[in-house]
Amino acid sequence: MQLNKFTDYALRILMYVAQPRDLPYTIAELAERLEVSQNHAMKIVHFMAKQNWLITTRGKGGGVRLNPDTLKRQLGQIVRILQRDNQIVECNDPPCVLRYGCGLKGILDQAMEQFYASLDQYILGDVIQPVQGHFSLQSPINLINL
Template identity: 50%
Template sequence: MQLTHFTDLGLRVLMYLSHQDRDTPVTISEIAERFAVSRHHLVKVVHFMAQHGWLITTRGKGGGLALSNPASTYRLGSVIRVLENVTELIDCAEPPCALRGQCQLKSLMDQALDAFFGVLDRYTLADAVASPTGEAIVTLHRMGWTSRPPAALTRG
């Protein structure tokens, strides 16, 4: 299963916001710059996550973003389920499949999806930002790039 760009950005935002030891608020523009992603797409992701209560957003001068809860409360499986909005990998009804009702593939795919999310549900955002990731996030916060971050700090 390949995650959507929307989910990828959502996870990056949550990870970036997990570091809270700073005087100035984190902005969408800052995150877009640090990860070299579209600010426009990031606005959509942040809005979605704020609607789900995962982020606190403050508008205006001095405004910014923060996690609504401690990183240890965000279960990765739950977050990805919502960001992906996926409940099944195969839809046998649309378009109608000639094998519907006599095929094992859907059941196997449903089991695989359950296993995928089951593993992710064992981990939290805090686990995802444990060392060495946490140190890389701190470095991103401390650096004031005007261009792409070093390749060692970008996702592969």
């Protein structure tokens, strides 16, 4: 399973703006710090504001803040919405000649659900650890160096 760029950048933005500070974050700052184009950052922030994950304010002193309730959202729920029903395989477009006798799609769909179920064990707040005014992203899952 590979996250699309929209999901990847959206998760980065959520984690970045989760760090509390007095002033709201700006699109320009997010784009620069996360190395995303301003247009792409604006599109993602707009989408997440419509989901009520972010609070946006226009005008002088405006910007982007995290809705505190978003920290309690399950990661699987967030990723499902961001991925927008992105399927691992598409059997109908173009039509696959094997689709009627193939069991692969069902297995892959089950694996995708297990992926989301695994993410649902965590909330956004679990992956954010403030460190002396800066942030580090620390996963509750131990990583293995190969």
